[in-house]
Amino acid sequence: MAIDLKTKALKKSLFVFHLSTGSCNNCDIEILDCLTPRFDIERFGMVLVGSVKHADVLLVTGIGTIKNAERIKKLYEQMPKPGFVVAIGACACTGGIFKEGYQMAGPIDKIIPVDVYIPGCPPKPEAMIAGIVKLLEKIK
Amino acid sequence: MKKVIVPIGPYHPLFEEPEYFALYCDGERVVDIEWMAGYNHRGIEKLSESKHWDQVTFLIERICGICSTSHPIAYCNAVEDLAKIEIPERAKYIRSIVGELERLHSHLLWVGLAGHFLGYNTVFMWAWKYREPILDIMEMVTGNRNHYAMMKIGGVRRDIENEDIDIIKKILDELKGKLEMLTGAVLDDPVLAARLKGVGVLTKQDIKDYGAVGPVARASGVDIDVRRDNPHAAYNLVEWKVITCQDGDVFSKAVVRLLECFESIKIIEQSLVRLKKIKGDIAIEVRYIPSGEGIGRYEAPRGECYHYVRSDGTSRPVRHKIRAPSYVNIPTFKASCIGETIADVTIILAGIDPCYCCTERAITVYDADTRKKLFDGKDLMKLSQEKTRKIKKQLGFKEK
Amino acid sequence: MEIIEQVKEKFKSKIKSVFFHNEKRVYLEIDKEDLIDVVKFIFHDLDARFITASGIDNLKDMEILYHFSLDSDGIVISLRVFIDRDNPCIESITSIVKGALNIEREMYELLGIKFLNHPGLKRFLTDEFPEGFYPLRKDSPGRAEQ
Numbered sequence: 001m002a003i004d005l006k007t008k009a010l011k012k013s014l015f016v017f018h019l020s021t022g023s024c025n026n027c028d029i030e031i032l033d034c035l036t037p038r039f040d041i042e043r044f045g046m047v048l049v050g051s052v053k054h055a056d057v058l059l060v061t062g063i064g065t066i067k068n069a070e071r072i073k074k075l076y077e078q079m080p081k082p083g084f085v086v087a088i089g090a091c092a093c094t095g096g097i098f099k100e101g102y103q104m105a106g107p108i109d110k111i112i113p114v115d116v117y118i119p120g121c122p123p124k125p126e127a128m129i130a131g132i133v134k135l136l137e138k139i140k
Numbered sequence: 141m142k143k144v145i146v147p148i149g150p151y152h153p154l155f156e157e158p159e160y161f162a163l164y165c166d167g168e169r170v171v172d173i174e175w176m177a178g179y180n181h182r183g184i185e186k187l188s189e190s191k192h193w194d195q196v197t198f199l200i201e202r203i204c205g206i207c208s209t210s211h212p213i214a215y216c217n218a219v220e221d222l223a224k225i226e227i228p229e230r231a232k233y234i235r236s237i238v239g240e241l242e243r244l245h246s247h248l249l250w251v252g253l254a255g256h257f258l259g260y261n262t263v264f265m266w267a268w269k270y271r272e273p274i275l276d277i278m279e280m281v282t283g284n285r286n287h288y289a290m291m292k293i294g295g296v297r298r299d300i301e302n303e304d305i306d307i308i309k310k311i312l313d314e315l316k317g318k319l320e321m322l323t324g325a326v327l328d329d330p331v332l333a334a335r336l337k338g339v340g341v342l343t344k345q346d347i348k349d350y351g352a353v354g355p356v357a358r359a360s361g362v363d364i365d366v367r368r369d370n371p372h373a374a375y376n377l378v379e380w381k382v383i384t385c386q387d388g389d390v391f392s393k394a395v396v397r398l399l400e401c402f403e404s405i406k407i408i409e410q411s412l413v414r415l416k417k418i419k420g421d422i423a424i425e426v427r428y429i430p431s432g433e434g435i436g437r438y439e440a441p442r443g444e445c446y447h448y449v450r451s452d453g454t455s456r457p458v459r460h461k462i463r464a465p466s467y468v469n470i471p472t473f474k475a476s477c478i479g480e481t482i483a484d485v486t487i488i489l490a491g492i493d494p495c496y497c498c499t500e501r502a503i504t505v506y507d508a509d510t511r512k513k514l515f516d517g518k519d520l521m522k523l524s525q526e527k528t529r530k531i532k533k534q535l536g537f538k539e540k
Numbered sequence: 541m542e543i544i545e546q547v548k549e550k551f552k553s554k555i556k557s558v559f560f561h562n563e564k565r566v567y568l569e570i571d572k573e574d575l576i577d578v579v580k581f582i583f584h585d586l587d588a589r590f591i592t593a594s595g596i597d598n599l600k601d602m603e604i605l606y607h608f609s610l611d612s613d614g615i616v617i618s619l620r621v622f623i624d625r626d627n628p629c630i631e632s633i634t635s636i637v638k639g640a641l642n643i644e645r646e647m648y649e650l651l652g653i654k655f656l657n658h659p660g661l662k663r664f665l666t667d668e669f670p671e672g673f674y675p676l677r678k679d680s681p682g683r684a685e686q
Contacts, residue, residue, distance in 0.1 A: 022182055023205075024203060024204050025205040026204075026206070026208065026286045026287060027205070029206065029249070030285075030286070032268075063182060065181060067181070097198065097199050098183070098184075098187065098202075100190065101182050101183035101187050102183045103183045104182075104183075121202070122205065122285075122286055122287065
């Protein structure tokens, strides 16, 4: 019962925490681009938060380097449940072009469970918003 | 005297990339700073050795998302230097156009982020809104907003059609007016002048010691620019000038970047005019890379990108050394942050326009004795924005 | 080229070879014992800018290239030094060039080259690899055994 209420509240406004784990930063810039007036996710009620303890959704970009792996796990544990993980970009989904590197501890779903994959290099902001909408439908 | 250790990083909400700095403070003043990198290290130099010469261009693009075309141009310059290849004239102009468009969007991105660090969120929104038409041009010309995949050894991969040239010109004309407004707003604002002048000063000797490059060096009066010193592409075929300032503080760095945007527009406009007249191929066919060594450089928005390649005549590089500009710019913190207050550290860090992903490859303040947490990343950001508010009040401006 | 003539004049036989790849790219080979003197001359007297240093594993030995830029002429001078592969060590140039601190640490952790008299030679980019795993060496396996 408590979980249903929480999920209903989730659908109203999503608090999103952004985590970059060894990425080229392109996906990260496109995420920040979503805040700008052209795409403006704030009108959907989505807000970027500064601490994972307030987050409902964890947006992860990057390959997940060996140096980062422990921290990713810790941050995921700190996120209040129910929480969802979205892997953004080819690197987070499969490792992309860096798959054979010696610093690879990922891709992300080897470290933490992922709910939505948004491929692309980088995915356009429209693709990201579409992915989040699919997530909302999945919660339903 | 009590010393306080302030680790910055690895996850700070507005440095999207993870990085780790430890600040040693004495009260409010910074006494020393240490940089621990490696969170973005992806082993690219090693990966280069396992890919063919053409595939490396796609790998290199993904070193950095913002200077996405700088590394491929530097790499192609290196291989063309090795194999003594001269690219066709049309390709030279297209390379310059794509490179300068990238410089425009990168500097606007920086202006937005710097505005946010200071508490000017409207500047952030404006700058990123004006960036969008440039990304539209990129999408029209190359097919993607970032990671354009335009460069290849021997030339470029896609052409710019004449119809597109008129559209690009129109968008740039509109952008010029907006840039002038933004530049005026930033440079004439007395609060920003009070906040940024004299902060994070780097002297010419500092620039020489650390080998700093790009706007960071030019803001301190060191007149270096790879586009003029080691010309390639169309940079010696069009008229433009190198912007320098003398003071070396964060304000000068902002001035240099904003004025460079206008020079970039000049270069693009002249190149577009020439492109309409020149016919020809956009690339020459390269079948074989002989053995030898090659060095290629390019002036990325953050400074000089340097690539060294060695070949033994086979289809893969034997060694590919990449040095991104932020690698030499970030250590200048040691010179610019020491003696400054904690509230200024965020903007000094931002003034170098650090691109951690290029370089390899979050802020908490602890009490040195008890190891108790004093401030965290958001608090430090607030300190910076708070200082701006104080200065605004001092100068008699009402809080908006 | 006039600048290179100055270097040859000053160091005579210590410059073992000079190779002009073209008018903007010069490669000078020297012995590792002469490294500090030549770097001092190029960095201070010729007022060159230190760009970076590249370490290369040639299997039979190791090579380090120190790249300097003469910005007013657009020339890149690369100093080539060969060192022994079984016990690779060389004098650090950080006493002359402050900016070489981090690149020497990187060469230490990725290739295993020891830099003598370096003020703080420790890992820079990686810290969880087992001892003896040097990713940029030609005979290193693709991944470290965790």
